[in-house]
Amino acid sequence: MSEYQYYEFVAVDRPLTPAQQRELRALSTRARITSSSFVNDYQWGDLKGDPREWMERYFDAFLYLANWGTHRIALRLPVQVLSPDVVAEYCVGESACSWATRTHVIVDLHSEDEDGDEEYDGGGHLAAILPVRAELAAGDRRLLYLAWLLCVQGRELDEDEKEPPVPPGLRDLSGPLRALVDFLRLDPDLLAVAAETSRPLKEQTPSVAALSHWAKALPEPEKDAIVVRLLRGDDTHLRSELLARFHGTTPNEGTGGGRTVGDLLAAAGERWLRRQRLAREREAAERERRQRAAAAAREQHLNALxxxxxxxxxxxxxxxxxxxxxxxxxxxxxxxxxxxxxxxxxxxxxxxxxxxxxxxxxxxxxxxxxxxxxxxxx
Structure with missing residues (x-):
């Protein structure tokens, strides 16, 4: 079987400059390069560059898949909207890791499947997942908890290790988060038992009065700096940053994680067993129904004869x-x-x-x- 690898990088906050595009073109003559993306697939070769370095220098999102079963996605956000310390609390293993530069924090998620993939086309996956970046910038921590669960699924943590805070809304994932779960092949039973203690996601649309009261309390120099950043128009996360600061005064925080890794794995195993038993019971009931229907049809046929x-x-x-x-x-x-x-x-x-x-x-x-x-x- 021939090899297949798919690489896709996207620049969201700032387009690539002509000089940056030339730098990338020097590394690949056949890649599809635009002011906002780099896409290439390989049947026999490999990327002549380090995705980690490219995420630090050029791009805000990266997706990779290979036909031997590797799935990888990385997201970059400014440290003003996503604290590296918060990310480090959840990205604690090989399946989910993170690192920070002076200006950004990068979340890097991996999934391996030794059986490989039947479909090799990588197109479309990143477009479906990319909106989770905006959700994360707006203070939604569900992606980070899913990253931690990925480490649990990979048996990378001690069984007596406690889970981090469980964010609200795990029982009702957004479409992009669901696409991420599918791409990373996160165990549905593990996710279901983890979501049992997750509170419903509260609507965080603040009132005009609350925003006005908060804004009036900001120091004048800080307000001036915010206006300058707004007028420059080169800070795509200004609104998310300000809303994150606002919600910090009225947080929609997750519940404290009281369960251990072992608790979650055991509960997921029990849930899987229950699902298998129910599936067998449904199959047996359906088989019996079909047999009764076939016997009735047979009897009717013989009566006609x-x-x-x-x-x-x-x-x-x-x-x-x-x-x-x-x-x-x-x-x-x-x-x-x-x-x-x-x-x-x-x-x-x-x-x-x-x-x-x-x-x-x-x-x-x-x-x-x-x-x-x-x-x-x-």
Whole structure:
């Protein structure tokens, strides 16, 4: 099987400069490079660059997948809107790690599947997931908790380690978060038991009066700096940063994590067992329903044949005379129906006598006799 690797980088906050695009083009002659993206896939080669370095220098989002089962996604946010210390509380293993530069914090998530992927096309995944970056910038911590769960799923943490604060809204993930869960192949049972202590997500749309009161309390120099940043128009996260500061006074914080890694894994295992048992019960019930329906249809068919046995035998004779394989098959099927009817009505001996006569009459038709034998009409 040939190799397949897909790389996609996106610049969200600031477009790539012409000089940056030339730098990237020097590393790849066939990549699709625009002022906001770099996309390339490889059948036999590899990226001539370090995604970690590219995230620090150029891009705000990165997605990678390979046909041997590796999925990876990284997101970069300014430290003003996402504290590296908060991220470090959740990204604690190989499956979810983070690092910070002077200006940004990068969240890097990995998923491995030794069975590999059946579909290799990487297009579309990042577009579906990218809005989680804005959610994270606005103070939504669900992505970070999912990152921590990814480490739990990978058995990268001690079983007695306590979970971090559980953010609200885990039971009702947004579309982009659901796309992230699917891409990272997060265990649905683990996610379900983790979400049990997650409170409903409260609407955080502040009133005009509350915003006005908060804004009036800001020092004048700080207000002036905010206006200058707004007028410059190069700070895409100014609103998120200010709202995060505002909500810091009225937080929608997660609940304290009281469960251990071992608790979550055990509960997820029990939930999986329950799902498997219920699935088996549903399959058994459906199988029984189909069997009852088939038996009822069979009985109805035999009832329709009752009283028409002689006519059916004449039809068998006519089909055999054609000497066509399909007609032989139809004749054997009709004889099988006659056998079932005879067994049901206690006329088995008369039926067997009729079959013996039929076999003697057509003893020189081995194809027909073979069909009768395989149908148990010896």
């Amino acid at each position: 009752t009283g028409r046995e002689e006519q059916a035998w004449q039809q068998v004779t006519a089909m055999i005379k054609t000497k066509r394989p399909k007609e032989y098959d139809a004749a054997v099927a009709l004889i099988s129906d006659l056998k079932a009817l005879a067994d049901r009505d206690g006329d088995t001996e008369a039926f067997l006598q009729r079959v013996r006569q039929l076999r003697e009459q057509h003893a020189r038709k081995p194809s027909l006799l073979d069909r009768l034998d395989r149908a148990g009409l010896g």
